[in-house]
Amino acid sequence: MLTVRAPATSANLGSGFDVFGVALERPADVVRLSKADRTTIDVTGAGSQFIPEDPEKNTVGAVAEALDAPAHIEIDKGVRPASGLGSSAASAAAAAVGLNELYDRGHSREELVPIAAKGEAVVSGDAHDDNVAPSIMGGFTIATEAGVRQVDASIPLVACLPDIVVSTRDARRVVPETARVEQLVETVGNAATLTTGMHRDDPELVGEGMHDTVVTPSRAKLIDGYEEVREAALSAGATGVTISGAGPTVIAACEEDRQRAIASTMLDAFADRGIDARVYQTRIGRGAQIF
Numbered sequence: 001m002l003t004v005r006a007p008a009t010s011a012n013l014g015s016g017f018d019v020f021g022v023a024l025e026r027p028a029d030v031v032r033l034s035k036a037d038r039t040t041i042d043v044t045g046a047g048s049q050f051i052p053e054d055p056e057k058n059t060v061g062a063v064a065e066a067l068d069a070p071a072h073i074e075i076d077k078g079v080r081p082a083s084g085l086g087s088s089a090a091s092a093a094a095a096a097v098g099l100n101e102l103y104d105r106g107h108s109r110e111e112l113v114p115i116a117a118k119g120e121a122v123v124s125g126d127a128h129d130d131n132v133a134p135s136i137m138g139g140f141t142i143a144t145e146a147g148v149r150q151v152d153a154s155i156p157l158v159a160c161l162p163d164i165v166v167s168t169r170d171a172r173r174v175v176p177e178t179a180r181v182e183q184l185v186e187t188v189g190n191a192a193t194l195t196t197g198m199h200r201d202d203p204e205l206v207g208e209g210m211h212d213t214v215v216t217p218s219r220a221k222l223i224d225g226y227e228e229v230r231e232a233a234l235s236a237g238a239t240g241v242t243i244s245g246a247g248p249t250v251i252a253a254c255e256e257d258r259q260r261a262i263a264s265t266m267l268d269a270f271a272d273r274g275i276d277a278r279v280y281q282t283r284i285g286r287g288a289q290i291f
């Protein structure tokens, strides 16, 4: 029996749609794995009533299949599904790291990223790497066709998860099919600024680079109160605010001493719209850990 803790993640960070991701110190999924003749799955914890235990429909089932590593897999969900915090990816990342160890498959962390992404394909139809990469490798990740580049960073973040469900599938339907050249120029500038900020561990540059006018405005319409929450966080000192993953979590970068005030004002702004929410005062952290 092996236990793996795999962190929640935030993909996109505004300007890095389908490319950037960060591992969060909290929340996380905890997954226990033991060898078996066939794969069986038990799910408990946050939102477990909405998560299938059928290995054909759960992200960990696809990972066990890809590694030819059947197991009994107990998932304790710390990351609510359809949150924009990489819930499905956290389980897939934990399974990839744990089964690789349990069956002594010898894959590197980077090699495990496309394997875990097969789990993501089960739920969203596409094998996105941008959540599984940071959950496996930690820090800030840049996932492209060429592979994954990783930078250790420790930027303070506030992630506010409203009681709204946005599935990745639905959020992908509203992504615009085209962008103007001026928007591409702006996106390149913002993505480069954000990447520099990660290298320097500079919340100001990271926040500035989170600005996005291509994908975020269409998706913001799916999140009741988004503009008000964003404005509130910026007024409380956030250096940048955007949608986490496909939403509905709204994520803010900041200096550490502003975290508490930003968390409180984001909750208040959702409450003013009559929406319950929970908030995580967190920061960029490490990838999946085996216990």
Ligand SMILES: Nc1ncnc2c1ncn2[C@@H]1O[C@H](COP(=O)(O)OP(=O)(O)OP(=O)(O)O)[C@@H](O)[C@H]1O
Pocket: 009, 011, 050, 051, 052, 057, 058, 059, 060, 075, 080, 081, 082, 083, 084, 085, 086, 087, 088, 089, 091, 092, 123, 124, 131, 166, 167, 168, 169, 244, 245, 246, 247
């Ligand atoms: N192990 C799992 N953990 C969580 N959700 C799972 C799992 N296996 C299958 N699912 C399904 O995946 C869907 C949630 O995934 P989705 O990608 O929409 O949300 P998310 O992972 O929180 O968001 P994002 O990718 O935007 O950060 C739900 O329909 C859920 O039932």
Ligand SMILES: N[C@@H](CCO)C(=O)O
Pocket: 011, 012, 017, 018, 019, 124, 128, 130, 131, 168, 171, 172, 245, 246
């Ligand atoms: N990059 C993906 C993350 C969610 O899986 C999206 O925003 O749709």
